[in-house]
Amino acid sequence: MSRPHNKLVNIPSPNMIPQRDSDKSPILECQHLGIDFGGLTAVNEFNMAIGRTEIAGLIGPNGAGKTTVFNLLTKVYQPTRGAILLDGKDTAGMNTVQVNKMGIARTFQNIRLFSNLSVEDNVKIGLHNQISYGTLRGILRLPAYWKEERIAHERALELLSIFDMQDMADAQAGSLPYGAQRRLEIVRALATNPSLLLLDEPAAGMNPSETAELMENIVKIRDTFQIAVLLIEHDMSLVMNICEGICVLNFGYIIAKGSPEEIQNNPEVIKAYLGTGKGE
Amino acid sequence: MKKITKNTRTNFFTYALVIIFFVVIQTLSSGGLITSSLNGQLIPICAYVVMAISLNLTVGILGELSLGHAGFMSIGAFTGVTTAMALQNVIPYGSVRLVISMIVGTLFAAVAGLLIGIPVLRLKGDYLAIVTLAFGEIILNIINCLYVGVDSRGLHLNILGGVQKLGLQSDGKIIINGPVGISGIPKISTFTAGFILILITLFIVLNLINSRTGRAVLAIRDNRIAAESVGISVTRYKMIAFVTSAALAGAAGVLFSMNFGTIVATKFNFNTSILILVFVVLGGLGKMWGSIIAAAALTVLPELLRQFKDYRMLIYAIVLILVMLLTNNRQFFKSIWSWLKNRFNSQSTAKTVGKGGNAQ
Numbered sequence: 035m036s037r038p039h040n041k042l043v044n045i046p047s048p049n050m051i052p053q054r055d056s057d058k059s060p061i062l063e064c065q066h067l068g069i070d071f072g073g074l075t076a077v078n079e080f081n082m083a084i085g086r087t088e089i090a091g092l093i094g095p096n097g098a099g100k101t102t103v104f105n106l107l108t109k110v111y112q113p114t115r116g117a118i119l120l121d122g123k124d125t126a127g128m129n130t131v132q133v134n135k136m137g138i139a140r141t142f143q144n145i146r147l148f149s150n151l152s153v154e155d156n157v158k159i160g161l162h163n164q165i166s167y168g169t170l171r172g173i174l175r176l177p178a179y180w181k182e183e184r185i186a187h188e189r190a191l192e193l194l195s196i197f198d199m200q201d202m203a204d205a206q207a208g209s210l211p212y213g214a215q216r217r218l219e220i221v222r223a224l225a226t227n228p229s230l231l232l233l234d235e236p237a238a239g240m241n242p243s244e245t246a247e248l249m250e251n252i253v254k255i256r257d258t259f260q261i262a263v264l265l266i267e268h269d270m271s272l273v274m275n276i277c278e279g280i281c282v283l284n285f286g287y288i289i290a291k292g293s294p295e296e297i298q299n300n301p302e303v304i305k306a307y308l309g310t311g312k313g314e
Numbered sequence: 315m316k317k318i319t320k321n322t323r324t325n326f327f328t329y330a331l332v333i334i335f336f337v338v339i340q341t342l343s344s345g346g347l348i349t350s351s352l353n354g355q356l357i358p359i360c361a362y363v364v365m366a367i368s369l370n371l372t373v374g375i376l377g378e379l380s381l382g383h384a385g386f387m388s389i390g391a392f393t394g395v396t397t398a399m400a401l402q403n404v405i406p407y408g409s410v411r412l413v414i415s416m417i418v419g420t421l422f423a424a425v426a427g428l429l430i431g432i433p434v435l436r437l438k439g440d441y442l443a444i445v446t447l448a449f450g451e452i453i454l455n456i457i458n459c460l461y462v463g464v465d466s467r468g469l470h471l472n473i474l475g476g477v478q479k480l481g482l483q484s485d486g487k488i489i490i491n492g493p494v495g496i497s498g499i500p501k502i503s504t505f506t507a508g509f510i511l512i513l514i515t516l517f518i519v520l521n522l523i524n525s526r527t528g529r530a531v532l533a534i535r536d537n538r539i540a541a542e543s544v545g546i547s548v549t550r551y552k553m554i555a556f557v558t559s560a561a562l563a564g565a566a567g568v569l570f571s572m573n574f575g576t577i578v579a580t581k582f583n584f585n586t587s588i589l590i591l592v593f594v595v596l597g598g599l600g601k602m603w604g605s606i607i608a609a610a611a612l613t614v615l616p617e618l619l620r621q622f623k624d625y626r627m628l629i630y631a632i633v634l635i636l637v638m639l640l641t642n643n644r645q646f647f648k649s650i651w652s653w654l655k656n657r658f659n660s661q662s663t664a665k666t667v668g669k670g671g672n673a674q
Contacts, residue, residue, distance in 0.1 A: 108543060134545035146543075148536035151529075158526075159533045163545045165526050169554055172525025173518055179525065186526075204319070226544050 059122055061086045061137075061230050061262045062107070067116035068286075069106060076102045077286045080116070084230065084279075089256055089263045091273040093297075094283035095306065100266045101143055103283070104232050107264075108140050109133050121229065135163060139228035141219040143235050143266075149208025153199065153218060156207050157190040160225025164189070193221050196258075197251060212239050217248075224255065231255070233265040237272050245269055249276050274298065282306070325520050328603040332363075332516065335610070336509045343505075351617055359613045360508025361387075361570035364515045366593035366605035368562035371519050373591070374600035375528070376555040377535035378435075379443035382450030383563055383590050386423040388582035390564025391571035392457055394419030395496050396489050398572065400464045408502035416511070416568045423564020426453075427557040435552040438538070442556075450587055457579035462490040495578030496571075503572035511569055512606075515562050519602060522558060531555045596637060604641075 060083040067080035077099040084090050092100050105111045107118060109130045118125045120136050128136070139160075148156050158165075165186050167178040194200045197217040202210065207218060216236060223231055236252070237245045249272050256263055267273050273280060274294045282290040282297060284306045290297055297303055339356065342348050365387060372380045394415035405411050426449075434445045461472045461479070465486030472479045477488055490496055522528050530551040533541040542548055571577040593612060597604025615633065619626045639646055 110539070130542040131545050131547050134543060140543055142540070142543075146537045146540035148533050148540065150536050151532055155529055155532075159529050159541070159546070160544045162526060162530055162533075167526060169522065169525070169527040172527050173521045175521060182526075222544060 058086055060084055061121055062264070063119040063122075064103075064107075065117045065119070067103075067106060067113055067118060069102065069111055069114045075286055077106065077283075078115075080106075080283075080288060082281055082288070082291070084262050084264055086229070086262055087256060087260050088278050089252065089265070089276050091277035091280040092264060092266045092283060093268070093270075093273055093280060098283040099286040100283055101234060102286075104140060104234055104266065107133075107232060108138055134226055134228075137227075137229035138232065139223035139226045139230070140232035141216070141223050141234055141236065143238070145212075145215050145219055147207045147215055147219060147222070149206070151207055152203065153194065153205050153207050153210070154187070154190050154203040156218060156222050157193055157225050158186050160193075160222035161186050161189060162226075164225070164227055190225070193225055194218075196224070196255065197221060213244050216240070217251075220251075220255075224259065228261060230262045230264065233263065233267075235266055235268065237267055237269045245272055248272070252276055321524055324603070325524070328516060328520065328606070329513070331603055331606060332509070332512050335606075336505075339505070352614065355614060355617060356505045357503050357508050357573040358570060359610050360505065360512055361566045361573075362590065362593065362609040362613050363512050363606050364508075364566035364569070365563055365590045366597065366609040367512075367515050367519055367602055368559045368566065369590050370594045370597070370600065370602060370605045371522075371555055371562075372559040373594050374598075375523060375535065376531055376552060376559075378552065378556070379440060380446045380556075380559070381443050381584070381587055381591070382446030382448070382453075383559075384582040384584070384586035385446070385450035385453040386426060386560040386563035387567035387570065387586070388450075388453050388457060388579060389426050390419030390423040390567030391577060391582065392460075392490060392496070392567075392579075393422040394564070394568030395499055395571050395577065396462055396469075398500065398502065399487075399489050399496070399498075400469060402500065408500065409504075409507070411500075412502045412507055412568075412572060415572070416565050419564040419568035420561045421564075423567070424557050424561035426564075427560025428553070430560075431553045431556045435556060436549050447584070447587075450582075450584055454579050454583055457490070457495075458493045460490050461488070461492055463488045493578070495576060495581075497576040499572060499575055499577060501573060501575065503569050508569055511565060515565075516602065518558065518562065522555075527551060527554055592634070596634070596641070598641065 062082070062084040064080050064082045068078040069076050080103060082090075092103060094100050102111070106113050109125070109128055109132075120133065120138065123136070125133055125136065148159060151159070165182045167176075167182050171178050191200045191203060194203060197220070199214065199217060199221070202214065207215065210218060216239070220231075220233065220236065233252070237248055240248060252263060252265070253276055255261070265273075265277070277294060280292065280294055280297045281288055282300075282303050289306055290300045290303045292300070339348070343353065365383060369380060369383045372378055372383075397418040398411045398415040401411055401414065405414070430445060430449055434442050456473070459474045461475060461477055463470045463477070463480040463482045463486050465483040467483065470480045470482060470486070477491060480486075480488070482488070523532070530541070530546045531554070533544075533546055534548050534551055538548060567582070589612075590609075593609040594605055596612070597606070597608035612634075616626065616630060619629050622629050
């Protein structure tokens with residue numbers, strides 16, 4: 035089996051920062067990122083930069099290493115090689131909690147909600163580090179508790195209203211329909227006040243109208259919160275419509291980077307991923 | 315305030331349950347309607363209720379199994395009683411000594427919880443159960459060969475050496491006498507003190523659960539990976555919950571031991587840990603009111619079954635199984651209900667059919 039990295043395709047625009055951002059430094063920079071599991075190289079030579087308010091896509095066939103990249107960025111795995119710079123700062127040696135506090139929030143491919151808790155509590159748990167009162171104040175119900183809990187309640191409802199979910203606040207998270215659970219996960223990630231939002235297949239299991247709504251919402255989230263979004267998605271209409279930069283991964287190597295048009299017309303990508311069709 | 319959440323209602327019910335229980339017992343007691351055997355059980359009931367609530371915090375809320383909860387009770391009991399006896403000549407008021415010894419017992423149990431938690435709560439999986447199981451046995455054996463005495467120069471402590479090696483002066487007295495334990499304990503625990511301790515425990519545990527910390531603990535129980543991904547430090551919050559649980563068990567230990575004249579380390583063995591776990595499981599994981607009812611009922615039950623003599627524990631076990639089936643199984647009620655309904659329906663159908671048959 036030939037490794038595709040010998041056949042790296044030259045793409046006119048080497049980095050993915052859109053025009054309007056290029057005067058600022060990127061929010062995320064991956065340099066020569068790689069990880070081995072035993073003898074297997076899951077991801078290698080992963081170089082990418084994401085602008086501060088960019089929506090970027092990470093696509094590739096099944097098993098290409100997309101979720102592994104997410105796990106590397108959120109420090110579920112520590113990289114074997116290379117560096118991840120978040121806002122110019124090296125994240126080497128940090129753990130999941132620390133990178134979240136630095137500004138990376140994520141959703142999961144297989145939904146991971148706190149299913150026994152209410153929708154509102156799920157969001158409030160996302161707000162954990164935005165609330166500052168300690169355990170003792172919580173137990174003694176000091177004024178700080180009431181004040182911050184009220185703010186957390188209002189903030190949670192405000193965040194839920196992005197997806198028009200404020201009416202479901204008291205429902206149990208695990209009892210929500212599938213699409214609502216995916217949206218709640220995004221809300222929970224947003225509650226941590228990230229500067230980079232990682233979405234792992236946000237449209238999986240959604241019907242076309244739900245996907246269209248999700249697309250609008252992702253753009254809306256980016257515009258309101260002024261954050262960067264990196265998403266893994268198999269739904270090409272979503273990726274091609276809202277992503278400003280796309281990165282194609284195959285067998286752990288980047289085979290193409292560029293704008294949606296460039297990716298769609300790239301013969302290597304078509305061969306590796308889009309199959310015989312034209313992409314749209 | 316229009317919006318009263320389900321949680322608030324459950325908490326209100328839990329407090330009300332304890333207060334009503336207290337008032338009823340006090341009324342009956344003043345009317346002389348309580349048998350002396352039940353009267354002797356009141357303080358142990360309070361202690362076991364506190365134990366059950368605190369263990370429910372570890373097992374039900376944090377989702378970690380602890381098999382050595384009696385170990386923390388033991389630490390609380392022995393440090394608390396030692397304090398109370400050492401202060402006997404200094405502070406004449408029993409209630410003040412009880413409060414001080416409870417604080418001491420709580421602190422020592424909390425430190426023990428911290429020492430156990432530091433290595434174990436970093437791990438994923440069931441290691442806490444294994445380590446707490448060992449911890450309970452270790453504490454039992456340490457106290458079994460611990461000798462403590464007090465004289466005018468202060469506390470003397472010796473392990474394995476026996477009473478002689480304590481080097482007490484002539485005015486000294488032995489407090490912990492190895493496997494014989496502590497004897498001559500002043501009975502300064504009261505039912506009211508137990509009631510107040512239950513209320514304090516409920517206040518701490520329920521307020522903890524319904525706060526930022528409690529949400530973090532619940533998040534870890536529900537999904538550890540997701541909790542980490544939203545910036546919750548898993549070890550830290552596991553530690554807070556576990557140490558709180560251990561500390562409350564220490565306080566319960568002091569209350570428990572101050573009710574008896576003598577106390578030995580073997581009283582707080584593995585069976586006691588399992589007994590408390592049974593209260594928690596029977597009352598329902600995460601349900602504090604369930605733990606309270608289960609602890610109270612199952613402490614009284616063996617006494618009530620005394621008339622069955624040799625078959626006592628057998629009946630106890632059968633009652634346990636039945637209650638388990640009934641309380642934690644909604645399906646059971648449903649199936650009984652539908653069976654009754656079917657029976658009723660089939661009877662009425664049979665009548666109708668019968669009538670129809672006559673008409674033909």
